[in-house]
Amino acid sequence: MHNRPIRSFVLRQGRFTPAQQRAFDEHWSRYGLDYDGRRRDFTAAFGRAAPLVLEIGFGNGEQLLHSSQAEPARDFIGVEVHRPGVGRLMNGLAGADLGNVRLYAHDAVEVLENEIAPGALAEVRIYFPDPWHKKRHNKRRLVQPGFLDLLASRVVSGGRLHLATDWADYAEHMQDVLARAPLWRPDPDHASSAERPPWRIETHFERRGLRLGHRVWDFVHARL
Numbered sequence: 001m002h003n004r005p006i007r008s009f010v011l012r013q014g015r016f017t018p019a020q021q022r023a024f025d026e027h028w029s030r031y032g033l034d035y036d037g038r039r040r041d042f043t044a045a046f047g048r049a050a051p052l053v054l055e056i057g058f059g060n061g062e063q064l065l066h067s068s069q070a071e072p073a074r075d076f077i078g079v080e081v082h083r084p085g086v087g088r089l090m091n092g093l094a095g096a097d098l099g100n101v102r103l104y105a106h107d108a109v110e111v112l113e114n115e116i117a118p119g120a121l122a123e124v125r126i127y128f129p130d131p132w133h134k135k136r137h138n139k140r141r142l143v144q145p146g147f148l149d150l151l152a153s154r155v156v157s158g159g160r161l162h163l164a165t166d167w168a169d170y171a172e173h174m175q176d177v178l179a180r181a182p183l184w185r186p187d188p189d190h191a192s193s194a195e196r197p198p199w200r201i202e203t204h205f206e207r208r209g210l211r212l213g214h215r216v217w218d219f220v221h222a223r224l
């Protein structure tokens with residue numbers, strides 16, 4: 001059995017409203033992927049073969065809802081442990097009748113390790129991951145050397161990794177870990193961490209950070 005005691009999230013239970021339950025009842029069969037720990041055939045899941053983009057920790061899914069419409073030639077896998085957010089996004093996707101998104105309500109690390117084949121992904125996006133800014137909690141941060149190696153193994157050569165954060169010390173940590181990652185190089189087309197690339201929208205969550213006076217860092221790297 002795989003044993004991974006340190007997780008990047010704490011699951012808060014008991015906030016599931018009837019509307020969110022309805023979203024699962026009505027839309028999970030179309031958009032949901034039940035984690036079962038085996039390699040997934042995404043061509044079968046989407047009904048076509050298209051470049052695959054993974055968004056980890058999508059929150060309420062604002063960005064995925066946008067991406068799926070703005071980038072219709074790509075297929076999007078969203079992974080989020082917070083089920084109310086999953087329900088909310090499914091309502092949005094169904095409302096716009098979008099077909100190029102599938103969702104896991106599960107730990108992204110396990111999904112990557114067990115369900116996604118090596119080289120299967122064109123891109124990975126992680127926007128505003130939980131900062132775990134207390135020193136003793138730093139180890140819970142998703143972005144760590146081993147995690148970047150795992151991502152590199154799942155992303156095709158020439159593929160992309162895009163991280164964003166509004167916490168200065170997490171930005172510094174990301175930069176350090178990326179600089180030491182053997183298979184990731186800064187993408188010369190998106191070299192400035194002060195510029196939001198055109199495919200990322202400003203979300204509700206980000207606006208809250210900006211109101212608090214935070215700046216935002218975007219790191220776009222290419223897989224060697």
Ligand SMILES: C[S@@+](CC[C@H](N)C(=O)[O-])C[C@H]1O[C@@H](n2cnc3c(N)ncnc32)[C@H](O)[C@@H]1O
Pocket residue numbers: 008009056057058059060079080081082085106107108109126127128129130131142203204205206
């Ligand atoms: C601070 S929120 C940001 C949400 C969203 N990306 C945004 O920008 O609004 C981080 C999210 O990552 C999710 N998360 C953290 N670790 C995760 C993991 N290992 N697998 C899946 N989701 C995770 C949390 O549940 C949370 O919703």
